[in-house]
Amino acid sequence: GDSVTQMEGPVTLSEEAFLTINCTYTATGYPSLFWYVQYPGEGLQLLLKATKADDKGSNKGFEATYRKETTSFHLEKGSVQVSDSAVYFCALSGSNSGYALNFGKGTSLLVTP
Amino acid sequence: DAEITQSPRHKITETGRQVTLACHQTWNHNNMFWYRQDLGHGLRLIHYSYGVQDTNKGEVSDGYSVSRSNTEDLPLTLESAASSQTSVYFCATGDSGYEQYFGPGTRLTVT
16 A cells, blocks of 8 residues: 655754755555644644656745655755754655545654754 | 634543544535544544545544534544543545645543
């Protein structure tokens, strides 16, 4: 079945550092890919998405490119801020799951001043 | 503004009791979902619905049930609460574009 694997956390970075959170997936067909963010005590919010190969999703300085050849959707940000501290989830929606989302386990990010 | 709400936000119950968690959305979306979030597991799908009178089992549906009598609500019922069901529960709604909007969550503790 479909699955998402993302790098284990926690990740601790200094403010203005470069961020990469790796995400790879297994799915049949052409899934849509997502990054969701969860701030402490809150529900998940969509950060960005890509629906076909080579699409780049971007939002709030974060980017991720849908790479079908490597089945990856890595999240990047050039300069993180303390306010980016949160848990980040990679997810896919594909032919095996209908409209439901299949999530990775989440990566906790802590950005220190 | 459209929104999705969950109640209660926190619940403590005893083993064996029936518990119902409410989810209400004003997005007018047909698709609604229930997930549970546990450390080390991410979010896992419990049940989902693609419209009124439609319900489907997800990955971890044992011990849970849902019913959809209108577009706005998808209550989640734990028939006989177990300690393994201590978790944070999220309701979500979405349209055919796969993007989902999440509620604030319900933290359930089963003692």
